[in-house]
Amino acid sequence: MNDDVLNMSLRKFLKKVGVTSQREIENAVKAALESGRLKGNEALKAEVRLTIPEAGLDVVIEGAIELE
Known part of the structure; x- marks a missing residue:
């Protein structure tokens, strides 16, 4: 595994x-x-599910989005 490749790929994915998430939330x-x-x-209660089946990752991230 190349840590630099992983890091750059993760950054691209997270960006x-x-x-995309911000645009969809704003529109909704x-x-x-x-x-x-x-x-x-x-x-507003919010949650995101992050899965990477090949790595055995399945995590739910919870939070809130305040409108005022």
């Missing part, structure tokens, strides 16, 4: 995850606000 929140499902002062 993609971060950018805006749509929910426009439809009235959200008021705009909530703290």
Whole structure:
């Protein structure tokens, strides 16, 4: 295993995850606000599941996204 290759590959993957996740969350929140499902002062529970079956990884990361 080449640690430098792994590190760069991880950074590229995490950047993609971060950018895509932010865009999707923003779009979903805006749509929910426009439809009235959200008021705009909530703290939204969020979770992400990260899996890499070949490495035996299956972890859920929990957090909250505050709107105000």
